[in-house]
Amino acid sequence: MRIPRIHLPETLVVGAELALPEAATRHLTRVLRLGPGAAICLFNGRGGEYAAQLTEVTKRTARARIEAFAPRECELPFEMVLAQAVSRTDRMDLTLQKAVELGASAIVPLATARSAPLPAGERLARRVDHWRGIVASACEQCGRNRLPEVSGPTAFADWLPDAPGGNRLVLDPEADTPLHAAALADAPVVLLVGAEGGLSDEELAAARPETAALVALAQLQLLHPARSN
Numbered sequence: 001m002r003i004p005r006i007h008l009p010e011t012l013v014v015g016a017e018l019a020l021p022e023a024a025t026r027h028l029t030r031v032l033r034l035g036p037g038a039a040i041c042l043f044n045g046r047g048g049e050y051a052a053q054l055t056e057v058t059k060r061t062a063r064a065r066i067e068a069f070a071p072r073e074c075e076l077p078f079e080m081v082l083a084q085a086v087s088r089t090d091r092m093d094l095t096l097q098k099a100v101e102l103g104a105s106a107i108v109p110l111a112t113a114r115s116a117p118l119p120a121g122e123r124l125a126r127r128v129d130h131w132r133g134i135v136a137s138a139c140e141q142c143g144r145n146r147l148p149e150v151s152g153p154t155a156f157a158d159w160l161p162d163a164p165g166g167n168r169l170v171l172d173p174e175a176d177t178p179l180h181a182a183a184l185a186d187a188p189v190v191l192l193v194g195a196e197g198g199l200s201d202e203e204l205a206a207a208r209p210e211t212a213a214l215v216a217l218a219q220l221q222l223l224h225p226a227r228s229n
Helices: 022-030 089-101 121-142 158-163 201-207 217-223
Strands: 005-007 018-019 041-042 049-057 064-069 080-085 106-111 167-171 189-195 211-213
Touching: 005 121, 022 049, 022 064, 041 064, 080 089, 089 106, 089 121, 106 121, 106 158, 158 201, 167 201
Parallel strands: 005 041, 080 106, 080 189, 167 189, 167 211
Antiparallel strands: 018 064, 041 049, 049 064
C-alpha cells in the first residue's frame, strides 16, 4: 500500500512525537484502518518530507514519531503563478487541485467582470480556508512537498498593476500564438485565466500580455519537466 502523506503546517523535528490533526486521524484510522507501527509521511509545505510511524491509535486520536528527514523535491525549475478568475465552487476546487498537480507555485483568485460572486466577511475567510485545504490535500496526493500559496481574492484592476514580471501569458481562445510557439524567457511564468465566460474585452486589452496562449499549465510542464532529487 502507498504510504499515506499528511500535511502539518508546523515545525517538524526528527525524534519528536506529536498528535495528528482530527481529519488526518479519521482518514488514517477509519478509512485506511492503520494501527500502531504503520508508516506515514509528514511534510510541512516548506520543502522535504519526514518519515514517521504511528505510535498510538485510539478511536479519536493518533500519535506519530518522526524518524527521518528526506530533502526530496519535485518542483518545476521555474516559478509558475496562476491568476485565476473565481469560478463556481466545484469548478474552482477542481482548478486548484489540478493547478497544484501541474506545478503552480502560487495561485491568485481574481474577481473579474465575469467571475462567480464572492461572499463577504467570515464566509469569504472560510472560502479561502477551503481553497487552501484543497491545495494541501492535492499536495498530499501528488507528492509535492512545497505548498503553493493561495492569496485572498483580489480585484482584477487591483492585481494587474502589481502583477509579477517575467513571462506573462493570458489564456485567450482567439489568440494567434500557441504556447509551443511562444518565446519564453528564463523567468517566472504568470498565467492569467478567466472564469467560464472568459475575460472581458476590456480586461484582455488592459492585460496587454507579452504573449498569448491557447493551452496552459499542462503544456508548461511538458516544456519544462519537473526536477526531482
